[in-house]
Amino acid sequence: MTDLMKTLHEDGWNRYGWPEAAGGLGGTILHRAAMWEALSRHGVRGMGPFEHLEILMPTLLAMGPAEFSAAALPAFLAGRERWAQGFSEPDAGSDLASLRTRATAAGHGYRITGRKIWTSWAAYARWCLVLARTGSVESRHRGLTAFVVDLQSPGVAVRAIEQANGTDELAEVSFDEVFVPAELVVGEPGEGWAVAMHILSSERGAFAWFRHCFLYRHLLGPLCCVDDNAAGDALLDLVAVTASSHTGIRSQEAGTPLGPAAAFTKLLLGAAEQSVHDTIFAAGTDLAVGTSDDEAAVLRQDYLFSRIVTVYGGSQQMQLETIARHVLRLP
Numbered sequence: 001m002t003d004l005m006k007t008l009h010e011d012g013w014n015r016y017g018w019p020e021a022a023g024g025l026g027g028t029i030l031h032r033a034a035m036w037e038a039l040s041r042h043g044v045r046g047m048g049p050f051e052h053l054e055i056l057m058p059t060l061l062a063m064g065p066a067e068f069s070a071a072a073l074p075a076f077l078a079g080r081e082r083w084a085q086g087f088s089e090p091d092a093g094s095d096l097a098s099l100r101t102r103a104t105a106a107g108h109g110y111r112i113t114g115r116k117i118w119t120s121w122a123a124y125a126r127w128c129l130v131l132a133r134t135g136s137v138e139s140r141h142r143g144l145t146a147f148v149v150d151l152q153s154p155g156v157a158v159r160a161i162e163q164a165n166g167t168d169e170l171a172e173v174s175f176d177e178v179f180v181p182a183e184l185v186v187g188e189p190g191e192g193w194a195v196a197m198h199i200l201s202s203e204r205g206a207f208a209w210f211r212h213c214f215l216y217r218h219l220l221g222p223l224c225c226v227d228d229n230a231a232g233d234a235l236l237d238l239v240a241v242t243a244s245s246h247t248g249i250r251s252q253e254a255g256t257p258l259g260p261a262a263a264f265t266k267l268l269l270g271a272a273e274q275s276v277h278d279t280i281f282a283a284g285t286d287l288a289v290g291t292s293d294d295e296a297a298v299l300r301q302d303y304l305f306s307r308i309v310t311v312y313g314g315s316q317q318m319q320l321e322t323i324a325r326h327v328l329r330l331p
């Protein structure tokens, strides 16, 4: 994947859709959406460790330190540096506003101490967007600040988490008095919740477009000789994601985050991801551990991954909760 990113960058392809001021070639998210769709048709299986391009970078460019962000994007696009997102903690997942990682003012910056968990791709990342508490515990979401943390700083420890599907996406990251310069605050101090919501809007909304392109490829790919009816149902689930994530893409193009409505897209993506892999599984694809065929081994990994996709970016229950409270405004 790193080689692919390098080539796409050298030839300019993955610079389309990003602002010229940040090393891009101009255009909108539609360019990025079209490029990844084309790549998926030609066998690319996913964005893998580069998925934070579409989860974090729109927010970093909108709310992050301008000079730093303009330098960070080209390094990411060229495959030189990767990113991670440090929100969840051992005791703060669904209830993110209860997080305890603390940032204390120190000289011209802050010192961060605490522990993050389920941090995707942290073992490979140079940078992590960390949500930390700068206010009192009682201030909940009003007392949070977002920081860009260099994972090569003294005091950072990253421990990979062994996963059932054999991949090494997830990690635990601890911070022991890690210094972060004030220039690397994203948004305003104390307004980290707004930054987090901007990111989650991309992760639950537009990002589904990128992911579902690869699901089409899985469903209609060479290994999948599936029953027509089952494939039809899974295909319908994917079409629902196409329609819903298109709304996210369009709103991002217009510079307006989708907000809580992105929860609909995330729900649909979780359902589609599972029905696609259930269909492949039911068709008798050899998912047994020890299968040597590379393609089947990847499908097996993806099948197991599809069991947990209803959790990242907020669990299905929390998406329903968001829709009930913030979209339907139910009591």
Ligand SMILES: Cc1cc2nc3c(=O)[nH]c(=O)nc-3n(C[C@H](O)[C@H](O)[C@H](O)COP(=O)(O)OP(=O)(O)OC[C@H]3O[C@@H](n4cnc5c(N)ncnc54)[C@H](O)[C@@H]3O)c2cc1C
Binding pocket: 084, 085, 086, 087, 088, 089, 090, 091, 092, 093, 094, 095, 117, 118, 119, 120, 121, 308, 309, 311, 312, 313, 314, 315, 316, 317, 318, 321
């Ligand atoms: C593949 C994957 C990648 C991830 N990547 C990242 C990442 O890069 N960065 C990051 O910060 N986090 C990441 N996460 C973590 C993810 O955001 C959390 O797992 C998620 O928010 C749930 O938190 P939790 O695991 O603490 O579960 P809990 O919050 O303990 O929830 C456990 C169960 O209780 C339910 N529940 C909890 N509260 C309520 C409620 N009020 N009402 C109804 N039901 C409720 C939940 O729905 C869930 O089913 C990732 C997770 C996965 C699976």
